[in-house]
Amino acid sequence: MPLIFRIRYSVTPLQDVILPTPSSKVLKYLIQSGKVLPSLRDLIASRDKYKLIFISHLGSNQRRIFQTNGSLKTVKKGTRLSSTIAFSTETNVLTEIVDEGVFDTVYGKFHLKIEDVEIVDVEKLNKGVENYMKDNIVVRFISPAILSSKVLLPPSLSERYKKIDAGYSTLPSVGLIVAYAYKTYCNLIGKKEIDVRAFKLGVLSNALSRIVGYDLHPVTVTIGEDSKGNLRKARGVMGWIEFDIPEERLKRRVLRYLLSSSYFGIGKSRGIGFGEVAVEFRKLEEEKK
């Protein structure tokens, strides 16, 4: 089974800086320019929707900084920020993991230091599923998740409704979250031709999930600029959703996909930090009917 790498950096600007939109671009720039983890350049450049790389927005105080209205975010010299990169690759990147360094970027000069490196075997991750079979599942969106409604369109109809732009679902269903997680998981383990399975899984997850609670709200996010400098916006969702799946076999599958997604995120634009999720567990309460 493949390995997942997750590296947490502390990122400290050595001058007052204006953060790019989104702020994940600082790390992305460092990879693309070959200064940090150069082997990941191809992964970043990939057009694969379910590519196996996640670069978080910069954060401070347990929160990510993301810009909703295109307003500039300035950070003082010496402010300690954090960032997470997760990826899976067959290239040996271990030699490229450098503990500390000072780097020039187009956004200013930054000091990077590795806080911790996690390397996890997917097989081991999957075994962990058994620990959570009696728990409720909480998916917490740490940065806005950008989810296309059409991911749950029956694949047989995709040609027919090709021209319909259904936009983003800012009200995520369990099935939509699970379908996204499944597609990334399949990419991870090298499973192909999965569109029909993903659709069926999503539908089943919606029909057999019990929503215990949630606190969700839509947000407008700026995902970058087009070639003319105009802001590109999308609608995402923030908050959390707690649910259970009272069908053992389905729950086991869903847990497996979500555990991997806790590294790679959920939805679109994960490569620039959107859809960062924490997957948490809560003991099932005796629910009264």
Added chain:
Amino acid sequence: MPLIFRIRYSVTPLQDVILPTPSSKVLKYLIQSGKVLPSLRDLIASRDKYKLIFISHLGSNQRRIFQTNGSLKTVKKGTRLSSTIAFSTETNVLTEIVDEGVFDTVYGKFHLKIEDVEIVDVEKLNKGVENYMKDNIVVRFISPAILSSKVLLPPSLSERYKKIDAGYSTLPSVGLIVAYAYKTYCNLIGKKEIDVRAFKLGVLSNALSRIVGYDLHPVTVTIGEDSKGNLRKARGVMGWIEFDIPEERLKRRVLRYLLSSSYFGIGKSRGIGFGEVAVEFRKLEEEKK
């Protein structure tokens, strides 16, 4: 095409009263005991999930009174409450519509007065759809809607997952709302064998709907008492959801079903006032991507 009747009553207790749980029981009692609209007794007694009767909770100041925790709700003598009954029946009930009266119930003595009577032909309602083809659709839950997740289970799997209790979806999807509305609508126009169609419609509505905004929250509701006097509870949802369906044919169908549901409500226990909805329309804004 059938007719839909909607009668709005003012309901004024002539003594201090403790309202039953749910408060719709006052009107329900009056029908069941033959004092008001006696022809509707059979409709109330029907076990049909998609039956064509809605009896609202009592309300005051534009809000319905519903009890979330079983606490008793007392109302002072002379307080003017309101209630709405909607139904469709082939019986001639016109002669039973009495303008005003004083009635004894097991909950106390009440004065009823008809505020207005609306009789609408479903054909005419359907024609109204064209007025809203350019608008966003807002579904506002006026009383908690109780929605079973399994309504969007593929009918071919219903036997297989018969024993799985997935409970109520407190996070409604557009598809779930539409599937419920469709089933009631089919009952209204006498269309049979619709489970597969309802499922497909729900899936398609989820995949092709653009969620514009929402403010939703789960609520625990008391839907009555069992034979031992224990409270029976369920989980419902309150709030609103605004969406568009950028596929003309589907939007036309969805509008048709929702317009009827604005009379009969959405979900379970509509006969005792749950799932009361207002279907509203908002001009489509130019949405930027």
